[in-house]
Amino acid sequence: MTALDEAARALKEARRIVVFSGAGVSAESGIDTFRTEGGFWQRYSPEEFGTPMGLAKLYATDPARLARFLEELVGPIACAAPNPGHQALFELERGVAGRGGALSVITQNVDELHQAAGSSRVHEIHGSLFHIVDAEGRALRRLERPELARIADALARAQRGPFKRSRIARAMLPLIGLPRAGDLTQPRHRPSVVMFGEALAEPAWQRAQDEARRADAVLVVGTSGLVYPAATIPEIAAEAGARVVEVGPERAFEGIWLPGQAGVVLPELVSRVQHLSGGALNP
Numbered sequence: 001m002t003a004l005d006e007a008a009r010a011l012k013e014a015r016r017i018v019v020f021s022g023a024g025v026s027a028e029s030g031i032d033t034f035r036t037e038g039g040f041w042q043r044y045s046p047e048e049f050g051t052p053m054g055l056a057k058l059y060a061t062d063p064a065r066l067a068r069f070l071e072e073l074v075g076p077i078a079c080a081a082p083n084p085g086h087q088a089l090f091e092l093e094r095g096v097a098g099r100g101g102a103l104s105v106i107t108q109n110v111d112e113l114h115q116a117a118g119s120s121r122v123h124e125i126h127g128s129l130f131h132i133v134d135a136e137g138r139a140l141r142r143l144e145r146p147e148l149a150r151i152a153d154a155l156a157r158a159q160r161g162p163f164k165r166s167r168i169a170r171a172m173l174p175l176i177g178l179p180r181a182g183d184l185t186q187p188r189h190r191p192s193v194v195m196f197g198e199a200l201a202e203p204a205w206q207r208a209q210d211e212a213r214r215a216d217a218v219l220v221v222g223t224s225g226l227v228y229p230a231a232t233i234p235e236i237a238a239e240a241g242a243r244v245v246e247v248g249p250e251r252a253f254e255g256i257w258l259p260g261q262a263g264v265v266l267p268e269l270v271s272r273v274q275h276l277s278g279g280a281l282n283p
């Protein structure tokens with residue numbers, strides 16, 4: 001039996017599936033990963049660009065670099081669309097539901113592409129670029145992709161020409177409110193994205209752990225599995241007896257590994273599951 005057949009059988013027999021996804025599932029949608037060749041943390045230091053203190057310092061000392069980082073982060077997400085990998089996960093959810101089971105997605109991504117593909121139960125444990133919260137973490141408003149695109153354009157323009165600091169502050173404003181005077185790590189508002197050293201998003205993180213404990217199978221897609229506590233999800237599921245299936249060019253966990261790109265392997269895997277479950281999709 002090939003690894004693909006073994007993986008399809010494990011998913012077909014599972015009534016409760018959790019998907020654990022990372023940046024790799026969105027790579028074919030044009031969004032950079034963090035740690036692979038040319039990724040974000042190869043171009044920008046995570047200490048400087050991935051922590052509240054680092055960003056606050058950048059805003060004070062080199063706003064143009066902060067603007068360029070934010071433009072490169074926000075721009076691709078603003079114009080991204082789900083790829084065949086996201087769509088296959090939605091088809092898998094429909095198939096499992098048709099057999100009386102349930103599938104939820106636990107994602108480290110902040111790009112809302114699982115939701116855009118139709119996945120109905122998504123736990124964003126690292127928060128979301130689309131949700132703006134105040135300094136206490138309370139929800140303020142939602143941004144949609146067109147507005148994120150406008151912010152990225154304004155950040156690109158503000159890096160050129162005079163009065164950079166004030167123009168960058170204005171371009172950033174819908175996303176990150178000016179820090180309270182004196183405390184540069186406390187912006188008035190920001191996306192709910194979880195940065196290094198911060199607690200994971202709740203109640204997403206609690207629900208993710210609960211569902212991992214109850215899962216019969218965990219489908220890991222596109223993650224290096226290096227960031228904790230998020231990367232405990234597949235371990236929690238495996239300890240509770242779940243089968244582990246992993247899709248990606250590099251292997252990060254024990255289990256059935258299907259090497260390759262999410263946008264190629266997931267559609268193949270899901271159609272194999274549908275075939276085992278008696279042919280075409282449930283009506």
Ligand code: APR
Nearest residue numbers: 022023024027033034035108222223224227248250261262
């Ligand atoms: N299909 C599937 N996997 C892919 C693809 C693809 N097309 N392209 C790359 N990958 C894999 C890489 O091989 C790598 O294993 O996706 C993984 C991406 O790993 P990272 O860049 O480390 O991203 P991720 O695991 O999501 O990082 C976790 O770290 O910086 C924090 O908060 C950030 O959520 C992020 C967390």
